[in-house]
Amino acid sequence: MDPTNWPGVFREGRDLFTINLRPGERVYGEELRVSARVEYRQWDPFRSKLAAWLLRGAEEAPWVGAKNVLYLGAAHGTTASHLSDLLPDARIFVVEKSPTSFAPLLALARRRTNLYPILADAQLPERYAADVGTVEFLYQDIAQRTQAAIFAENARTLLATGGRGLMMLKVRSVTQTRPAPAIVHAARSELSQGGLTVLSETALLPFSREHTALLVRS
Numbered sequence: 568m569d570p571t572n573w574p575g576v577f578r579e580g581r582d583l584f585t586i587n588l589r590p591g592e593r594v595y596g597e598e599l600r601v602s603a604r605v606e607y608r609q610w611d612p613f614r615s616k617l618a619a620w621l622l623r624g625a626e627e628a629p630w631v632g633a634k635n636v637l638y639l640g641a642a643h644g645t646t647a648s649h650l651s652d653l654l655p656d657a658r659i660f661v662v663e664k665s666p667t668s669f670a671p672l673l674a675l676a677r678r679r680t681n682l683y684p685i686l687a688d689a690q691l692p693e694r695y696a697a698d699v700g701t702v703e704f705l706y707q708d709i710a711q712r713t714q715a716a717i718f719a720e721n722a723r724t725l726l727a728t729g730g731r732g733l734m735m736l737k738v739r740s741v742t743q744t745r746p747a748p749a750i751v752h753a754a755r756s757e758l759s760q761g762g763l764t765v766l767s768e769t770a771l772l773p774f775s776r777e778h779t780a781l782l783v784r785s
């Protein structure tokens with residue numbers, strides 16, 4: 568198992584791994600591997616856009632040092648579980664609006680006590696702002712037509728000055744008719760107007776054909 572430039576992320580060949588916070592437990596059927604008595608969980612870039620983003624050449628691991636994280640659109644917790652491995656001492660607030668997805672997320676949070684599940688709509692950050700406080704890392708993967716506006720509003724309400732944010736823009740959720748570069752450009756403008764500095768733009772091919780990741784600083 569080889570360390571990478573992203574603290575806490577390891578590599579064996581082309582595969583990424585994180586150290587399993589709950590040895591012996593899988594979250595989404597991923598492979599577990601033991602090396603030098605440490606158990607690692609494989610991080611599948613086809614299941615997790617955050618892993619895809621790293622493999623597409625991320626220059627930094629924007630969650631490093633965060634004590635509080637806000638994750639919008641956690642679904643069953645596939646990606647959130649890897650952040651849970653990476654930030655054992657942080658509080659990771661995981662927001663999900665679908666009650667069907669929230670049930671397994673809640674079960675996961677019972678086993679991983681750094682996950683704080685919130686059943687809420689990310690369009691209404693004022694509903695959870697008091698519980699969350701200020702975060703140093705904001706992650707969003709919600710596939711909504713207005714997702715840049717939702718991201719900017721959450722950043723305005725909850726992201727610390729100098730904090731990092733990573734938005735997984737699902738281009739086809741915005742519109743089927745405009746070309747993808749125009750949609751990404753519009754999202755970038757919306758984030759800039761919201762006071763955020765866009766640091767990088769990364770297409771997630773070949774792991775996801777539909778997503779572009781935008782890394783920002785507040």
Ligand SMILES: C[S@@+](CC[C@H](N)C(=O)[O-])C[C@H]1O[C@@H](n2cnc3c(N)ncnc32)[C@H](O)[C@@H]1O
Nearest residue numbers: 640641642645646663664665688689690708709
């Ligand atoms: C692509 S899935 C997320 C997958 C997850 N991020 C992962 O990598 O494990 C998108 C999720 O966003 C949720 N979602 C969509 N709109 C939302 C909103 N406005 N507020 C909160 N969650 C939302 C959906 O219910 C869905 O579970």
